[in-house]
Amino acid sequence: MLIADDQLLVRRGLVLMLGPEPTVEVVGEAADGAQAVELARRLRPDVVVMDIRMPVLDGIAATERLTREAPDCRVLALSTFDMDEYVVAALRAGACGFLPKDISPEELVTALRVVHTGEAVVAPRLLTRLISSYVTAPRGPAQPAAGAGAAGGPDELTPREREVWRLIATGLDNAGIAAEMAISPSTVKNHITALFAKLQVRDRAQAVIAAYEAGLITAGERG
Numbered sequence: 001m002l003i004a005d006d007q008l009l010v011r012r013g014l015v016l017m018l019g020p021e022p023t024v025e026v027v028g029e030a031a032d033g034a035q036a037v038e039l040a041r042r043l044r045p046d047v048v049v050m051d052i053r054m055p056v057l058d059g060i061a062a063t064e065r066l067t068r069e070a071p072d073c074r075v076l077a078l079s080t081f082d083m084d085e086y087v088v089a090a091l092r093a094g095a096c097g098f099l100p101k102d103i104s105p106e107e108l109v110t111a112l113r114v115v116h117t118g119e120a121v122v123a124p125r126l127l128t129r130l131i132s133s134y135v136t137a138p139r140g141p142a143q144p145a146a147g148a149g150a151a152g153g154p155d156e157l158t159p160r161e162r163e164v165w166r167l168i169a170t171g172l173d174n175a176g177i178a179a180e181m182a183i184s185p186s187t188v189k190n191h192i193t194a195l196f197a198k199l200q201v202r203d204r205a206q207a208v209i210a211a212y213e214a215g216l217i218t219a220g221e222r223g
Helices: 006-016 034-044 059-069 084-093 105-116 126-135 159-169 176-180 185-199 204-213
Strands: 003-004 028-030 049-052 072-081 097-100
Touching: 003 006, 003 084, 006 105, 006 185, 028 034, 034 049, 034 159, 049 059, 059 072, 059 084, 059 204, 072 084, 072 105, 084 097, 084 204, 097 105, 097 204, 126 159, 159 176, 159 185, 159 204
Parallel strands: 003 028, 003 049, 049 072, 072 097
Antiparallel strands: none
């Protein structure tokens, strides 16, 4: 794991916090986003814990570069400022999760494990607030969903893939989707792989944002 934060006290605190955890090894520390990208290219950590507000290159821009240049490094964003625009920007940039800095050591370790497996994690209070904002905000002219491009998009999805997408956005995991649709978990995984490719999203968090932007989910549908 690589830690990127402009405050030395925070970096050292995270190192001490994670030191007793046998499954986590801190391989480097970066004081700004540019240094984080350079160290990630060289050290190839599995996960980069990325602060959002940093000098030289902020965490959002650094995450965008890592997504392009070191796609095997998964980014977990941490920030004192848990504003909605930061959460959305980090997830759009390719972060696999977003957590506030006031989480417990146990919550951080759990999040690192989740991100390492390829899943997304967002603090429940942030996700609830974010979804509430998307549901209640007045909609302007229709816009393409996040990640949609010329090579794909919501219109390319099969009815089954669209239903899987809707159920992801309501908060169901693969087992819940399989039960809801009366299909096997392996079939759910296949549908998810296909719809992520068509929507050009990296993970479930980006898929949820795309679902709200596309108007697939409305108030009251979330379980």
